[in-house]
Amino acid sequence: MMIKKFTGRFFLLLATMFFYGASNAAVKLPALFADHMVLQQKTKAPIWGWGSPGEEISVEASWQESKIHTKVAASGDWKIELATPTAGGPYKIKISGENLIELDDVWIGEVWLCSGQSNMTFPLKYSDSAKGEIAKADFPSIRYFGVQQQFGPEPFRDCKGQWQITSPQTAASFSAVAYYFARKLCNDLKVPVGIVCSGWSGTPAEAWTPKEVLQADDSLHYFLQRWKEIPQKVGADSVKYHLAVQQWEEQKKSGNNNLPKPDEPRNYYYYSKPWCEPGALFNGMIQPLIPFCFKGVLWYQGESNVSENNLYQNLFKALIKSWRKQWNDEDLPFYFVQIAPFGYSDLGAAAKLRQAQYNVMKTVAHTAMAITVDVGNMNNIHFTHKKEVGERLALIAQAKSYGFKNSVYKGPECFAVSKVGHGLLVSFDQTLFTIDDKKPQGFEIGYKDSKTNSLLFVPAEATIQNHQVKVWNNNVKDPLVVRYAWLEISNANLKNSSGLPAFPFQQSVEMHKSKTKSSR
Template sequence: MIFKPNGFNFILKKLQTLALLLLCGGMARADIKLPSVIADNMVLQQRSKVNLWGWASPGEKVSVEYSWSKSAIVATADKNGKWNISIVTPAASKTAYSLTFKGKNTIEIKNVLIGEVWLCSGQSNMKFTIAKGPATWETGVNDYEAEVAKINNPYIREYTVKETVSDTLMNDTQGEWQEANPGNARLFSAVAYYYAREIYAKTGFPIGLIASTWGGTPAEAWTKKEVLQSDADLNVILSRYDNALKSYPQEMKNYPALLAQWQKDTAAARLQNIKAPKAPAKPADPMTNSKSPYKLYNGMIAPIINYTVKGVIWYQGESNADHAYQYRKLFPAMIKSWRDDHHDQNLPFYFVQISPHYTQNAEIREAQLLTYRNVPHTGMAVTIDNGDSANVHPRNKELVGKRLALWPLAHDYGFKEMPYSGPLYKAMKIEGDKIRISFDEVGEGLVAKDGDLKEFTIAGDDHVFHGAQAKIEGNMLIVSSSLVNKPVAVRFAWRSIPYPNLYNKAGLPASPFRTDSWPGLTEGKN
C-alpha cells in the first residue's frame, strides 16, 4: 500500500500520541522505593517481627519474598503511597540471605544477615572514629593504624546516618551498610565497634550497628518536639529556641561591625607584638543549627526509628553539663519517647557516664546516675577513670566499648554471672563522727586501687566539705574527718576532674555520688 504524505503524517502523529499516553500511564504508576537503611549487607534482628517499609503508587500491591522461607507477604500502599510490612526472622546465623520486593518493579536486597541490631547515638564521643578523621578532634583511637589493619569481620556491620538538620520529620536519610574491614572500618564509630566486637566474641551473633551521631549536640536536639512541648520544665528549651530565632536577624546585622572592629584590633595587636583577640563567632542560624531542639530527631532518628533493633547505646551529656539538673528530666523523657516509637517500654537503653574533663561538672554525672536508678531497663558504663583533663575525647574507646557491652551480655545474652557494673551508692548511716556508706554492685568486694582511697569529702550542717578518710569495712565504707565532728553528708569524686580509686574486685570503678540533695550549681538553670 502506498501512503500519501499527508496520510502518513496523520498516522505518525497518532502513533506518537499513543506512545506518549502509554509512557504517561507507566509514569503514573511509580516504582517501588525502599529507604536507604533497607539495603544490601543489612542486618535484621533475629527471632523478631521486623519492620520493612517503603513507597509505591497508592493502592499498589507490594510483595516481599525472603530466602529463609518459601512464603511471601503482600502489603498495599496507602493513599500517600506508603506501605509497611512485618516479617518473622529466624535465629541468628552467618548465612547470607536475600529479600525480594516486587511491585511495578523488582528490588533484590542481597547479603542480608540475621543477628543483633543496635542503634548507636549521641554526640562526638560516640561519633569518634577508629581512625583519624577530618576534624582536629578526631584523632582516632590509640595506635589506630595497627588497630584498623587487624579488623576483618564481615559479621559486624555499620550503617552511618548522614548528618541532617530538619525542621520537619524526614522519612529517609542517606547511608549504606558496610562490613568491618580495613577499608570500611576506619570511619566506624569506635565505641560502637568495640561494643559489637565484645558481643560477637561472646555470642557469635552477627551484629548490625546503626550509627546516628553528631558532635557537640545536646540531648534536646535528639528529642521529639512534642516531648518538649508537653512538659513545663522542658518547654523552656523551646522558649530559648524561639528567642534565638527572634534575635538572629539583629545578630547578623551586628556581625559585620563586630568583625570590622576585630580586624582593626588584630592589626593593632600585631603592631604592638601582643596576642591578637579572638575572632567573633558568626551567629548560628537556629533553623539550621545542629544544637537546636528536635532538629536531629527529625533528620537523623525519625528516618530509621521504624527499623527493628535489639536496643540502644548512647554516649552524650557533655553538651548538657551546664543544664545538668534539667537533664534529670530531659534524658529520661527522651528515652521514653524513643521507646514509644519502638512500641517497647522494655527496650534496652545502655549509656556511658561521661569522663572527667574541666568543662564537665559532677552534676551531669549525677543526672546520668539518677536516670539509671529511675528508668527501668537501662544500664550505665562508668568511665570516671578514663578521662583526659585537656581533651573531652579520650582515645581509649576500647575500654568504653567493653564496659558498655557488659550490660547486654549480663542482661540480654544469658551471661548472668558476669559482673557488669562498679559499685553504685545505695545508702548512708550516721554513726557518731563517722558515716557508713553501702553500695549496690559490690560483687565479690570493694577494693582500693593503688593505695588509700581518694576523692572522699565530708560535711556537717554548715555544708562545708573537708577532705575525708575512707576505709573499707566488709562491703561498706566508713568515712570520717577530724575536722567534722557531726557529719551529715559525704561526697565522692565530686568535681570535674577527680582521680578516684574505688573499684570492685571485677576491676569496675565506682560511680561518683553524693549523699546530700543540697542545691547544686545547675538547679534552676534552664
C-alpha cells in the same frame, strides 16, 4: 534568625520533592534496606517502602518458602512484617512491584542503634591503640550503617548511608564505642551484629527529642523558649563574650594562667547551628529509622547539656519515653554512658549532670549506665579510651538483654551512709578494691559552717574495710554528707574485683536503703 529558617525550609523542600516523586514511581526502599544489612533475629521485622498507589508488592526471603504480599496505600506507602529466623546467613530478599529489588548478603543477628554526640561518633582511628586495632578489625559478620547528617523542622522519611562490612579498610571511620561494643557482642554471642550509628557532635538532647514532646511538658518549655530568644539575645551575648575573652587573653599575657577561658554563651553557640534546634535531629536522623527493628539503643550524650543539669533528668526521661513510644516498645532497652571527667568551667554543674543521669538509671525501667570516671581526661573532652566504654556497654547488654547469669556488668554502688565516731561509714553493694592499689581517693565530706550555716566540703581520708569505706577529716567533728568522684573526680580510684569503677555519688548520713544483693 535567617540562617535557621532558610536551612530548615531548604531541607524540607528537598525532602518533599524527593518523596513526591517516589510516591508516583516504581517501588523504592529506605536506605537501611540494602546489601550487607543485618536484621534482628527471631522477630517480626518491619520492611517498608514506597511505590505507586495500588501497586502490588511481594516480598520474598530466601529463608522462607512463601512470599508476603501487600498493596501500596493511597499515600504511596507500603509495609509488611517479615518473620526472621535464628542468627545466620547470608540470605537474599527480593521485593517485587513494578520493578524488582534484590538485596544480597543479608544476615540475621543482633541489631543496635547507637546515638548521641561527639563521644559516640568519635572514630576508631583516633582512639587509643588505633593503628593496631584497625589492623585486626577483620570481622565480616559485623555490619555498620552510618547515618549521614541531616536535620529539619519536619520529619524526614528517609536517610542516607550504606551498610559496610567491618574490615581494616572500613573500620577506621566507625564509631569507636560502637565498634568495641559490637566486637565483644559478636565474639561472645557468636552471632552477626548490626550497628546503626546516628549521631552528631556538639548536640543537646532536646534536638534529639520530638518537638511535640517538649511542648507537652511544662518542665521542658525552657528549651523551646530559649530557641525563640536566640536571635534577640545573641548580639549582646557575643559582645559580652568577646570582651571577656579579650580580658582573659590579657591576663594570660600578664602571667595569670590559672583562669579558665570564658564559656561560650549558649545563644552565641547555637546561633549558627540550626541542627541544635529542639526536634531537628529527631526529625532528620531518628524518624527515618522508625520502625526498623533494633534490639536496643546505646546513647552517649550529655556534655552539651551540662549548663541545663537541673532540667536534664526530665529531658532525658522524655527522650527515652518518646523513642520507646515511636518504636511501640515500652521495654526497649536504653543503655547509656555517664559523662566522663573533664575540666568544665563549672565542675559542680557537670557533677549534677552525672547525678541526673544516675537518677534516670534508677527510675526508668530497662536502662543501665556505663561509668567512665577512670578513663576520662580532664584536659580533653574527647578522651581516647573508648574500648573500655564499648565493652562496658556490651557487658550491660549481655547481663540485661541476653541473660548472661555470671556477667559482672557494673561497679560498686553506695547504698548506705552512717556515722562512726567523727567520720562516716559508707557501705557498698560489692567488695571494694582500688585501681592503683593505693588508698581510696576521690572522697569529700560535708559539714555545716557555723557562721553561714552553709554546707562546706573538704577532702577526706579513707580506708577500705571489705565492702565499706570509712571516711574522715581530722578538722571536721560532725560530718553530714559524703561524696565520691564529684568534683575530685580525676583521682577517684574505687573498683570491684572485675576492674569496673564505682559509681559517683553524693549522699547524706540519713541515707539508708535496705541492702540488696550485689548486681553483677
